[in-house]
Amino acid sequence: MVTKRRIVTIVFSLLISVAFFTGGLYLNSSIHQFEEYQTVEATEKEYGYTIYVCKHCGKVKMDDYVEPTSYLLPNIVINEVCSVNNSFLPDENGDCYDWIELYNPTDRVINLMGFGLSDKKTDLFRYTFGDVEIKPKEYLLVYAVGDEVIESSETDRIYANFKLTSQGESVFLTLPNGKIIDKVTYPELNSDESYSRFEVNNTVTYKITKGTPMEENREFIAVQPPVFSADSGFYSEPFMLTLTAEPGMEIYYTLDSTDPNMNSIKYEGPILIKDATPNENVYRLKRDTTTQKEKFPEELVDKATIVRAVAYDKNGNCSEIVTKSYFVGLDKYKNTNVVSLVTDPANLFDEEIGIYVKGKEYKQWELSGKAAEEPLLNWDKRGFLWERPAEVAYFDKGNLVFEQRLGIRIRGASNRDRQMKSFNVFARKFYNGQNRLLTPLFEELSSQKSFILRACDYKEGFLQSLVGDRNVSTQLAKPCILFIDGEYWGEYQILERYSTHYIEEHFGVNRDYVSMVKAGKLESGSETSLNDYNNLLAFIKNNDMSEKENYDYVCERIDIQSLIDCYCSQIYLNNVDFAYNKNVQIWRTETKSNNPYEDGKWRWMLFDMDACIKNNWKNLERFYDFNTFIGDFPYTNEIYEDPFIANLMKNKDFCKQFVNTFMDLANYNFNKDLVIEKLYKVTDNPDESMIIFFENRFDYITKYMAEFFKLKGKLTNVTLNISNPEQGTIKLNTLPDNITNSKWTGKYYTDYEMTATAIPKEGYAFAGWKIEGAEIVGDKNSQTISIKLFDDRDCSIEAVFKKI
Template sequence: MRTFRYKSRSALLLLTVSLAACREDAPPASPIDVPREEQSAPFVSIDGMDNAAGFLRGTIQGQGDIKAVEVHVDGVLLGWAEVHGDEWSIPWRPGVGTRAIEVVGHDGAGVPARASLALQPLEFDTAHALYQPASLLTLPSSGSATTRYTLDGSTPRADSPVYSAPLVLLRSQGEPTPLSLIPTNPPETPVDWRWLPPRTPAGRAAVVRFQQFQEATPVGASGTRTYLIDASHGALPVMSLTVDAEHLFGFEHGIYVPGRTHAEDPRPDWIWGNGNYHQGGKDWERPLHVEWFEVDGQPVIAQGAGVRIHGSGSAALPHKSLRLYAKEDYGPKTFRAAVFPDQALDAYTRLIVRTSGQDLLFSKIRDCALQGLLRETSLHLQACRPTVLYLNGEYWGLHELRERYDEYYLASRHGIDRKKVAILELEGLLDTGEEGDEAHYLALLDFVRSNDLSLPENLAQVEAMMDVDDFIDYQVAELFFANGDWPQNNVKFWRYVAPEAQGPAATDGRWRWLLYDLDNAFLGDPGYDSLARVLTDESLPEWSVLLLRGLLTNADFKHRFVTRFQWHLDNTFREERVTAHLESLADLVAAEMPAHIERWGYPASVESWRYAVDAMRAFATQRPTHVRQHLEAAFGPF
């Protein structure tokens, strides 16, 4: 039978190849002339290298049950690989001078398939960029010490693999990503924001850590480097965090998981539940290594630091914000780099790697975009750069690199003594400073409660205690954005507690406001009357509306408030300006969104992400007209 004849010829070929594989120097079998309809050339690839075990691996696909792969290094036959199913592997430890690998695959079709790979020499000690082609990495070594290394992010220990040959760094194909499979909130979490496994295997960067040892004692050199092989993130910078996995994902003390805290007290009566990730303070700070790379892949930050979970309710979401601390405990006292091109600062004590808070479910750009609209005002704002994150080499998705509001932020912005800064929140709760620093603000509230602010002398007293112009800009922004999580929440303000009569404005001892967390703004109905809510809603806490309501009883303040609001509508919030700003930021992150969504499942799809961005654009188009009507309804024509 025809079918039997050609199957037999194919089997004969494969038998010849298999017998040849028994001799390392044997050439592959010659192709046999198989009719075109029976031919299907095999496919072969080089997929990865197990550096610790010393195995090169790949895949082969083709006809028949028996396949063969020959491997050549720098033009010399290394040998014939072991083939199991569609996978092949071969023992190999490269030499320092290795530059090229070629594999040739054979199957019953008789037509060989080839794959080749050039290796670039790379030395750990030389300045490096994130983006590299397939490389052969040489680690520092010493005749008096043993160099040990890890590739999973863990700190090298006395039982870690010994460095005995250069490490082969290839593009990630089928590499395990165990951290991406760890649930980061409990299974009873509401389905709308429950942890989801990656839809496809997460990408990987190569993270190499090494340490020299004398027996079991660490000595001499150590280091951590990240390389992204044959891949790029286009217009976005990249941050790589390297940490012992137990610090983030361990049941007892891991800060990224529900852990023991949830097991002992799930708190089902609170929507956000409870977990290790809701714990704060120094006891819940963990050491790690931080690398940050500019868009072209050049390294900007590479140092040890501390990390905590950032946020309150949003910490229960699957994808969490992180707060980074530069401290002498870990390395340099600052992150010394101009990471935000639109400001002159080049040193930061703390940085936030933010996930967009609750907006991670929707647009991913809301707070970053809305704060960015206010850059030309004198308001305090958090600089923002969309940034791709890798955690122990695993792709961790799209984040925002942000400044953090604290005493270091204010000191660096104004050149003031951070120890003389008081930051309060909500009704006057002390966030930063010394006990008693809240008394000045509480006295301000008492003054407003007990005095007629329509009188010029009383307004003057208030102006002596708070920056009224700053307060107006702050109120205008929150009202225009229709922030539903304000004014009863997300309120912070600060003052310099040792006023200087001849010093800069920031040292005058008056209260100024810190705008933040706009994740619940620019949502829903663009006609929503947020002004009427703040002026008339009796369900709002008294402290949250006391200042604005009291000040608006003064004709001069009312005129300043409405005039400034109208100026912002004509300029800051002009439709064309806002939509152009939104589109620019959305365009910047658009190429990254498919990979981010595959990794986290939030937003639900690229289409739903675009819908959320389009809704913000529509809000920006319609909002100014509605707000003008709200102003006229509240204050009459001006």
């Protein structure tokens, strides 16, 4: 008979041996190849196992599980389950995932090799642990993400391939031999609630609490936030603001945009809300927001009154912070879009954590004489660690559209160094349980996850809008006035932000299978896609594109029309800061389907048009005369050295498509009369240089294009006769099929054939063509024809329709 004292001695010796040889307790009976095990006596009743120790390495093997009744057994417990995680422990991308917390209550390290974790009793090993240890009295989080593709460099995170349901279910922890050692059945949970384990006097209970990942479980008391008597908005006259809270609560508030706490102003009566413009400038005067010699505003800037309040109960539990923006006597902004961005000023201007300033490290480097390696400025630091929470209120012509807690990061390249910086703005569950804006900023969108606040005038958005109908992605845009922490900051543009969500919204593809490459670097997606892009680029450089087989290979992997639309737009608009490896972004899907955009082909995206039209690089008086095809670019390789253009233009089909597309854009999208008309709809005071540019650009750039492609033909007029648009229209080349102008005319070179397609309206059918000054090549009765222009005459195209 083995005595209790002897068993304890044996067990202690075993644990010492296991800890020495393995660093933990191994429970899988098949983990060791040797078969020479020494039996250690232990009663099944007390310990539930027959225990073996390997003579060679001291590893333990156990069989015959009954119940975990002793410290020889794992004792790992499921400590907490959160099935609706909207704010806890976001990853480097700002995404939050449901989680299961394990806890090791013992005094030894436990290795989970081979353990199973699952939400299905019929499949206990939906997730199987690798070589993972839990130290004594420590926690381990497992994120339940299902089949979602996680892009993360945080290798210490554990992602399980199943998801949790918010309606409630069971979670099982299983030994490698298939024996369940813990099971938790949690009920329906709300956002950020968890089902938590509590043990008092050896009695285990579970309660719904606020989540406490990687911390000791504790009960949570919810405190309702204070209620404001007036909402954010524009007010003509001063007024008294009243704050109320539940009985027994105290309210504290701030007027300087800082986060309120118990050291802030205690609310004891109504607050006077008035025009704050007479107050001294505070944040607008911060001098460490740029390294450039910029002028700071000396006059008082317009200001909104920002009120932030929080409620506390008698035990010190606090509510969420409520933030309101009041514009008193500032009616001049009621006819435009206004964004009020409010965050604790430390998030922007603190030397340690502020994302808008040089930062402590950089200042110390400056004071040291700049001897050491130059550190990053705070505003140049990137990633989720340099994202800060902000309360964003958006007003459309004086009306509050939404208020929402969002994340902000500094964006851009060289303009990060300027006093007026741009922001990327993100909706995340981490902030308020919403991963979409409460209301999209653009009526064209059904939902929106992020956007850009860009420090620029209307030019960026306006130029992109001119080619919004083309086969290249563009960003919707609208102007706004930005206030930061209540102070007027300047004129900004609200822009769509390119992301996998953008691709999903605009093209209807699954964003989980979208890859994006920006300036030759992987922006999102798989390394496989980046390798595909690099291999494709190498193929184009190293093979003769005049060969049909090689060109066809490229066309199977690139949407050629998208590439051409992008390059034609950049060249016509005189962008001298654009190349295949700079200020260019492309995307593709990694899967294929019936969706025409889910075909694995790379497609192009327009952005960053700052260097278009008139740039300050050469200060050319005749800036519209700049030959962007061969011009000496200040920041990038010239177009003729671009591997896409330089190599693909060796193919005659590519040249034809490029030349015809370029003239389509020149005649239609960049038509000077239409552009100037659109310009005055955007602004009452357009930049004169933009008007001069479009009035003159056509005559010069089309000539340079002809020289670049060595065209020998003439530039001739092509007129579409659309006398009865109610019967049908004509689609010419890549132009839209909705041209209803009875005599639309454009100029085209005669070198390449053009394509015309008759588009009958409902109730009509195509009946034939009337062509003058040109020759139909091929079937003259086809609804789609090729047209050969003549050098010595103009061309007229008319489609005839008949009623059916």
